[in-house]
Amino acid sequence: MHALLTNDDGFDSPGLSAIRHSLIEAGHHVTVVAPDGNRSATSHAVTIRPELTLKRLTGLGDPNAIYTCSGRPADCTRVGLFTESLWPEVDVVVSGINIGINLGDDVNMSGTVSAAAEAALHGVKAIAFSQQGTAGGAPFINHSDHEYRLTRYAARLVEALEEADAFERVFLNVNLPHEPIETTARATRLGRRYYKARVSPVRVSAGEWTVAPYASADFPDPPYEKDDGTDFNAVISGVVGVTPIDADRRPAGHDSGTWVEDIIARAGDVTLD
Template sequence: MAKEKPTILVVNDDGITAPGIKVLLEEMQKLARVVVVAPDGPQSGMGHAITIGKPLRLDKVDLYPGIEMYKCSGTPVDCVKLAVDRIFKDKKPDLCVSGVNHGLNYSINVLYSGTMSAAVEGAIEGISSIGFSLDDFSHEADFSHIRSYISSISEQVLNNGLPKGTLLNVNFPHIDKGIQGIKICRQANGNWVEEFENRVDPYSRDYYWMTGRYDWVDRGEDTDVFAINNGYVSIVPTQFDMTAHHAIQELNSWSFDIK
């Protein structure tokens, strides 16, 4: 009896017409039956936001031949939730892939990223999940150097699965750097030092535009930031359990004087 072909859910945060999602679904077609559920417009920086208090729309679209596709009025996480509940119903997909994001999602960016939050939601649902991001914000970004890596990494996850509660955060260097190989990394310790420029609109009203710089604190050579800066694909095993387990013993030593 022939083995049933696996199914892959493809999502993103740049919107259903973004070039990155086209690259991702084309590579996934080589491995499985593909279903795409993506926001109807850009949703970058939405993190793990969900839609509450207003209707969600889910409409079938015909953008690419032979691909079952839906556009969603909600966030990237809404897309995963609706896909699992309304499209897949009793049988979850074998893999959830998110991206390819235009721009990196390394270090602290993972907390803000809609791309990674969609993958996190897939993992919460018990689906093996991967978030893919490229160091290129351009709408005309060149993805040619990462296609084979996308396919290989996804195939490995399909074949081997992932530990429970774990997903992969995969970042690719810009095409100008080339690719030296793959590094399994930890998330770099860093943060954004924000600045807000005060500007004035045509109606003489103040508004603010967020700018700033990334501060890489630890400079570790085992981090995702180091890998990308040196032309490597970074793969960070990521979890959604945010418990600081190392702090539990210390907190248990405190004396809480409740009156």
């Protein structure tokens, strides 16, 4: 299996390094094409101008090459799928492991999720991984240290996806809990966040104000849907949540549930590295 690996946190993210190591350890060929810096929350933006720059960081003899790309996450996927001669054809696109969760409505902002969506648009199997920072919650922004202790299981999910029948235009969004409680992952649906905090502009001059971004620590954390079956419910309960998403962000439909359950079964038990 040849996996294209990307993310939105940048090529030097510990989450990307962790899943790369596990995929290589499992005997797979991995090519990294990741942003040359942090591109978090850039969603599905792509670069029209100027030309993108690729830089190889590993030696020419390394079969698992690492490239940086000057573009955004979706650019990295496009480069990885359509660039000729630098690497073999891609079997599956893996995005992540993201620093922090990507649940519910927030997937629409996520560069990590969009990199996987871009692959699905072109008929390539794709999966996005995100990591909960601390157990028990689903904060919009989590500044705690992240541990990547489920990367071998994540690699098995990638293998299971690659082996499974294709499901057109659908990719998987996987959120890994900080402390797994159950040994079986759960097929989930996207939940909702409720953004209610108001923003107070601060005047700096006539006709000019500053406005704090919603990610600021000054804002209360937005509440979220905790109903059974949601991705929020799974992660806060210590369960790996596997959500099928259509590439245009619509729910993937009822038929995708059986497909996801098959992939979960193929991957086996959730185990710590």
